[in-house]
Amino acid sequence: HLALIDQKRLPHEEIWINCRTLEDVAQSIENMTVRGAPAIATAAAYGLVLDAQQTNALNWKQYRDLFFDNCKRMQATRPTAVNLFNALHSVRKLADTWTDATVIADVRKYILQFAKELENADLTTCKAIGAHGAKLAEGRKLRVLTHCNTGSLATAGYGTALGVIRALHEKGLIEHVYVDETRPYLQGSRLTAYELQQEGIPYSIQVDSAAAYIMKHEKVDLVVVGADRIAANGDTANKVGTYSLAIVAAHHKVPFYIAAPRSTFDPKIAGGDQIPIEMRSPKEVLEHAGVLVAPSKAEARNPSFDVTSNELISGLITEFGVLRPPFGPAIQKLFTEQ
Structure with a gap:
């Protein structure tokens, strides 16, 4: 699961929301449980990770259509912040390098790696901005x-x-x-x-x-x-x-x-x-x-x-x-x- 602190409840309550599906993450972005342009992009990437981990597809050919639908769902959450769109564009470009025969275990690994790199890069970037x-x-x-x-x-x-x-x-x-x-x-x-x-x-x-x-x-x-x-x-x-x-x-x-x-x-x-x-x-x-x-x-x-x-x-x-x-x-x- 993906644990998100519910920003609507701060500062008086520190409540963590456990997102178990991509739809849970999408709704958490829409209802502002998580907000802030870079945070939304990172959460969306981990939403894609959750779905890939749960699929019964055996390879990229079987999973491709659902993956691109998931990207569209994430893109529809909030229209103004461009970090989200840039992250989704990058993960789609990554997906273009996979073949029909790419096994689902590798797809999962690549999406998780992408999400982790996005998160780490954001932290490094913020410190440089500071x-x-x-x-x-x-x-x-x-x-x-x-x-x-x-x-x-x-x-x-x-x-x-x-x-x-x-x-x-x-x-x-x-x-x-x-x-x-x-x-x-x-x-x-x-x-x-x-x-x-x-x-x-x-x-x-x-x-x-x-x-x-x-x-x-x-x-x-x-x-x-x-x-x-x-x-x-x-x-x-x-x-x-x-x-x-x-x-x-x-x-x-x-x-x-x-x-x-x-x-x-x-x-x-x-x-x-x-x-x-x-x-x-x-x-x-x-x-x-x-x-x-x-x-x-x-x-x-x-x-x-x-x-x-x-x-x-x-x-x-x-x-x-x-x-x-x-x-x-x-x-x-x-x-x-x-």
């Missing part, structure tokens, strides 16, 4: 503002934007972290605060709409957030509220950075307008902990993500270094030279 991001401090202690959750819970470990914060803390360069609560799922106040507390990193939580007040009245040196998909021009889809945060940061002249691995970039998409935005259930806005907090006939709009225009972004922190504007050529180089 190291490059920490250089931005230039030895100064920073007050950093972040949005949503981009730590160990959102990745295979360590984190992207939270990885930068971790790396800064390890060098004694974090004075304070301001955590947006991140409506409506409260990933900031529930998950980021939980991770910061465990690491002993000083933090406080504010409602999303208080970020402007914090920037005006308290010294914020840097905003760093994660990403779910980055277009070829640097436009970035991330948790809803990121776009307005970037506008506020620009107004207050606070540097605004995105921390994300190369697997989050989608060079096939020219700009942010082409990034599909997941619309989630209105219930997530109209209810709190299952209790209706709005009039019974109220409607709600619930985009899970928004797109931040490239001109609002100071830099893109990747495992290969910090990309600077103009992002188009820098992103092209990321795919041609690395």
Whole structure:
């Protein structure tokens, strides 16, 4: 089975969900038991492992159609984060190297190896992102503002934007972290605060709409957030509220950075307008902990993500270094030279 910590129950309960089938994993991604672009990709890969281990097929010829159906099922879970699509594309390419006669034991072995390599690579990548991001401090202690959750819970470990914060803390360069609560799922106040507390990193939580007040009245040196998909021009889809945060940061002249691995970039998409935005259930806005907090006939709009225009972004922190504007050529180089 695949054990996933139920992120909806944190920070007060640490409940582990045992996924025994591919469908269990798919539903855990859809219902946000597991979330965060890199974590979703890794979970999906292990979902494919589970199914391969359970099949009665004897060889690749007998299993092929079901395998590709499983990839489609995983792809349908959440539409915005591109890491999932990149992982599924890679495992499909791997499958192209198998023959009809490839025995199922080998298919199982190859899929498991793929999932483990994906997980290990993500951890290595996150630590590299953290190291490059920490250089931005230039030895100064920073007050950093972040949005949503981009730590160990959102990745295979360590984190992207939270990885930068971790790396800064390890060098004694974090004075304070301001955590947006991140409506409506409260990933900031529930998950980021939980991770910061465990690491002993000083933090406080504010409602999303208080970020402007914090920037005006308290010294914020840097905003760093994660990403779910980055277009070829640097436009970035991330948790809803990121776009307005970037506008506020620009107004207050606070540097605004995105921390994300190369697997989050989608060079096939020219700009942010082409990034599909997941619309989630209105219930997530109209209810709190299952209790209706709005009039019974109220409607709600619930985009899970928004797109931040490239001109609002100071830099893109990747495992290969910090990309600077103009992002188009820098992103092209990321795919041609690395």
